[in-house]
Amino acid sequence: MQKIDFVKNLDTIVEKLQSKAIVETFQKGFAQPNQNYTYGLINPLLFKSKSNFDQLITEEKYSVILESLNSKSIYEEQNLSRLTTIFRTAQANSVILNAHSVDLYNFHNSLVATLKLSKEVLISKDLDAGFEESIENGIVIFQILIETEGLETEKYIKIFTAFNELITTISKIFNESEEKSEIILLDSGSDTNVGIKAGIETAKSLFLIFKEIWDYVTSYKHYKESKKNNALLESLSIRAEIQKKVDDGIITKEEGLEYTHMVKTRTDDLIGMKVLPKKIVTETNQVENKKLLTEFEGLKLISGKE
Numbered sequence: 001m002q003k004i005d006f007v008k009n010l011d012t013i014v015e016k017l018q019s020k021a022i023v024e025t026f027q028k029g030f031a032q033p034n035q036n037y038t039y040g041l042i043n044p045l046l047f048k049s050k051s052n053f054d055q056l057i058t059e060e061k062y063s064v065i066l067e068s069l070n071s072k073s074i075y076e077e078q079n080l081s082r083l084t085t086i087f088r089t090a091q092a093n094s095v096i097l098n099a100h101s102v103d104l105y106n107f108h109n110s111l112v113a114t115l116k117l118s119k120e121v122l123i124s125k126d127l128d129a130g131f132e133e134s135i136e137n138g139i140v141i142f143q144i145l146i147e148t149e150g151l152e153t154e155k156y157i158k159i160f161t162a163f164n165e166l167i168t169t170i171s172k173i174f175n176e177s178e179e180k181s182e183i184i185l186l187d188s189g190s191d192t193n194v195g196i197k198a199g200i201e202t203a204k205s206l207f208l209i210f211k212e213i214w215d216y217v218t219s220y221k222h223y224k225e226s227k228k229n230n231a232l233l234e235s236l237s238i239r240a241e242i243q244k245k246v247d248d249g250i251i252t253k254e255e256g257l258e259y260t261h262m263v264k265t266r267t268d269d270l271i272g273m274k275v276l277p278k279k280i281v282t283e284t285n286q287v288e289n290k291k292l293l294t295e296f297e298g299l300k301l302i303s304g305k306e
Contacts, residue, residue, distance in 0.1 A: 002187040003122040004141070004195075009061050010115050016052035018045045019108040026095070026105050033092035042087045046104075050075055074107050127185055127195060131279050138203040141185065143281045144192040145274040151192065159194075159273055166266035167198050167206060169259050173241055174201040193278060205238055209267055210277050212236055238263055 014020060022045050029037035053075045056062040066072075073079065079100060086094070086101050095101045119128055126139055134141070144151070144159065160183070167181045176199030185195025198206065216235065239260060246256040
């Protein structure tokens, strides 16, 4: 599991299991150990946590983390039933001296502490941001689907060369050539995550190109059999942006053709090497998108006329 995926999956676990709220409730009671405290406030959090746990444990990306922390023993019905009788209005020693309540506290406190440490050590603040914030900072995270722990050096070189040529072309179209693109993440595992930072408009357009192509591909399955398809090329927003600059005399017709050629060929190359923005791969139908992307390996989706 890649670093960025581990942190985001752990973040989801902490949120869904109500870990922060449970820990904070414990700690409020511990802060005044000689006074009665309503530990019963933990019980409704625990029921919600259990409901979400039953869903998370069925997904491999979460279960691998949860099982390593012996979470099933925490969420056994017998243990939860026992805990609801422990959490009542009482002094802290009635909770601290009970092994079952301490196990629950330690479990959730470990999740919260691990998440905090992971965010501080494993990924930068930019990479921890949501999609909208990231794109406004000129950052797009891509995922390369691979079958092993890594790719041959030659294939990485081809991918990065295609990225460089595509981003350089887009930056010219949006007058952001002075903002050189950077690789801010290269994180391999079952797949590889690549974080690219460029000009804001360049990053937005880069993502949009892939999204428009992928939406078209998934809506019209016949692309697989029809390699030459001018309709797809014409539908791309960046094609209209290029034509506008030609019409306004900002770039020549020859430059417009060159930019169009570079956008379509390099995007084709990247999709053919199983590269897509991570948001597309993971936030829609991940299994279907991975399968479909594999089917398109080596194919040219937008190889229409210039």
